[in-house]
Amino acid sequence: MDVHEETLERTLPAAGPAIVVPAFLSAGHHVTHDIPTAIERTHGRARITSHVGPDLDPALRDRLTELGPLGDGVVLAPAGSNHERANRGTRATAERLSALLGRPVEVGFFHSAHPSPAEALARLRTAGAEDVSVATNVLLPGLYQKRIAALGLPTTRPIGVHEALIEAIVRRHLAALPHRPY
Incomplete structure (x- = not known):
């Protein structure tokens, strides 16, 4: 949210009605404040889903x-x-x-x-x-x-692109559609 030039406030008006799936691991400030505020500033042209963290x-x-x-x-x-x-x-x-x-x-x-x-x-x-x-x-x-x-322990790589992340995004997107396409 705060480290990229492209922002929701710039992207959403050009996108038309949208569904925003927060790709965040917890419901922190970006999820509870920044994203809803950006959607509000674009006159509510998007729906927001829950964040993906609990499914990962x-x-x-x-x-x-x-x-x-x-x-x-x-x-x-x-x-x-x-x-x-x-x-x-x-x-x-x-x-x-x-x-x-x-x-x-x-x-x-x-x-x-x-x-x-x-x-x-x-x-x-x-x-x-x-x-x-x-x-x-x-x-x-x-x-x-x-x-x-610095801990000197075996450490995982970040979650990155993983099947569970993709499935969580797709599931939330489909659930937020106004009419199911099938």
Whole structure:
């Protein structure tokens, strides 16, 4: 939302009626404020769906399995948000991922929330985890990847283009259509 020249406010008027599927992992400021505000400023010419994050647990699992055999703990490393609702959603992701993997998963936020990735790692170590991996809870590579590397642990690549992401976008788009095309 804030790192690209092309904005919704510029794009939506030229697009006509649209459906905006927020490709965000949590319901932070961009999802709850920036996107609705941009749509409002374009006189509501778009519908907004829910963000895709809650449907990406399989992608996180797949990125972890790409590292090889899973160890005995995982740090889920998201950006973090000033919105506690978004952070609660990320904690719920960690709980679901833990159930999916059968291993403890601790969240380590990079900013705006606690614990940090290093603190999450310390919690896992205190609980007895010795072979810990980091699940990068971002869509694209960037600043956080470099900061995660400082932990010195096996680390997943970002979610990126994954079947679960594509399915989440398509499912939300189809559900938001005014008339089903089939």
